[in-house]
Each structure stands twice: as C-alpha cells, then as structure tokens.
Amino acid sequence: MSPVSAVEIAGLRVVRGGTAVIDGLDLTIGAGVTGLLGPSGCGKSTLLRSIAGVQRVAAGTVTVLGEPAGSAALRDRVGYQTQSSSVYDDLAVLENLRFFARVLGLPPAAAEAALASVDLTGQGGVVVGRLSGGQRSRVGLAVALLGSPALLVLDEPTVGLDPVLRRDLWALFHRVADTGTAVLVSSHVMDEAERCDTLLLMREGRIIADGAPGEIKAAQGVADIESAFLALVEGRGIA
Numbered sequence: 001m002s003p004v005s006a007v008e009i010a011g012l013r014v015v016r017g018g019t020a021v022i023d024g025l026d027l028t029i030g031a032g033v034t035g036l037l038g039p040s041g042c043g044k045s046t047l048l049r050s051i052a053g054v055q056r057v058a059a060g061t062v063t064v065l066g067e068p069a070g071s072a073a074l075r076d077r078v079g080y081q082t083q084s085s086s087v088y089d090d091l092a093v094l095e096n097l098r099f100f101a102r103v104l105g106l107p108p109a110a111a112e113a114a115l116a117s118v119d120l121t122g123q124g125g126v127v128v129g130r131l132s133g134g135q136r137s138r139v140g141l142a143v144a145l146l147g148s149p150a151l152l153v154l155d156e157p158t159v160g161l162d163p164v165l166r167r168d169l170w171a172l173f174h175r176v177a178d179t180g181t182a183v184l185v186s187s188h189v190m191d192e193a194e195r196c197d198t199l200l201l202m203r204e205g206r207i208i209a210d211g212a213p214g215e216i217k218a219a220q221g222v223a224d225i226e227s228a229f230l231a232l233v234e235g236r237g238i239a
C-alpha cells in the first residue's frame, strides 16, 4: 500500500508585499508529525497558508492529498489552525464546535468527538473567554480536527504556552498522527524540534534541511538542532 503523500509542492513561488517570500520551493510531506521550524518572518505561515489553500501563489503547484490545495474536495479533509484564534470567546466550547461543525456540514456528534479528542469533554459548557491559554489552544485544535481530517496544519499552536502545556500538546499531535492523520506543525522554538518525526528547517523562504531530527544532527555533526541550523546557515556542516 502506498498512499499519496499528504503534500507535494513543486516550484512554489509566493509574492507578498511586492517581495518573493517563497521562490522555487519543492517539498514532499508524508505521514507522522512534521515540524516546520525557522525564525520569525522566514515564511512558515506563508507556506502553511499555501498548503491550506488560502494563499495566492504566483507560480508552482501545491497538491494536498492528491488534489490541488484549496479545492472543494479538501474542505473537510484538511484541518487548519491559524496563528490568531478563530474561536468565539463569548460562546461555550461545545457551542463553538457545533457552530463550526454546521459550517462544514457535519453532524452535531462531530463536535462531541472533536472535544473528546483534545481531552476537553468536561469543559464543553465553559465559555471560551474563561479558559486558560492551553485550553484555548485545545479548542482551536478541536475545531481543526472536526470531521477527522487526513491532514492537520497547525500554525505555531504552542506559542506562548508554558513547557508543560507545550509537552502535552505535542503528545496530542502524536496521538492524532497515530490515528493516520498527517500533522504539520510550525514553530520558531528550536527546542520543539526533537518532538517531530520529520523536521523541516526553513530560512528566508527556503527549506534548508528535511529529515528526522537525528539525521539532520548527524549530517551536520552536532548534538542539537539549533547548532545544526547554524551550521547549515554558515555552510560549515560535515555533510
């Protein structure tokens, strides 16, 4: 059995504000938890937007689950959580989920299932505005998980969270990936690198490394991903 790749990108070029933010990017993303790591402004959100099908692209192709990114066939097969929260503060957790389930044409039971998958079953009646940061992130994640997507795209979901909450969220990403959903997570925190099955290091609109964290470190002859990133940037790796 060889399923289609979650994402196939060829020759992607994206221009924002008159500047080519991404120029000639080729990339394949498969199963498991893939981390997209790179400094602020390197183009992570732009790449994720292109995969989610909400970014105007100047050239190239972005194929998601065998379909062009953004096509109607992918509507409930791709879950996308943006950096800014898209949930309503003045609605309860379950009300939010039921609302988004309706928008996607899913039955109300999908809301309960998504709630359970992020361990918030007991919080369904709580107004989102009263939740902690970690719980809010989980609600956003639950919205992205509605309809059991085959690809989950998460833009910096752990930003601003303490180390314990970040660890718990990464455990959740792996649980989701274990069900067969490909999970793509961006972060600018290099110490999250070790939590990924596959790591994409991005700089100035380019993917400068793509592989398991251990492989990337070994190729550069260094002990941590931050050093690997610096070695790649400075072109002094052993590879």
Ligand SMILES: Nc1ncnc2c1ncn2[C@@H]1O[C@H](COP(=O)(O)OP(=O)(O)OP(=O)(O)O)[C@@H](O)[C@H]1O
Pocket: 016, 017, 018, 021, 038, 039, 040, 041, 042, 043, 044, 045, 046, 047, 188
């Ligand atoms: N709406 C916009 N109009 C013009 N330029 C933009 C716009 N959004 C982003 N950019 C530019 O595109 C580049 C890449 O931004 P992007 O948000 O993709 O980076 P990022 O790696 O996700 O950064 P961060 O971690 O800070 O979110 C940056 O130089 C940014 O200034």
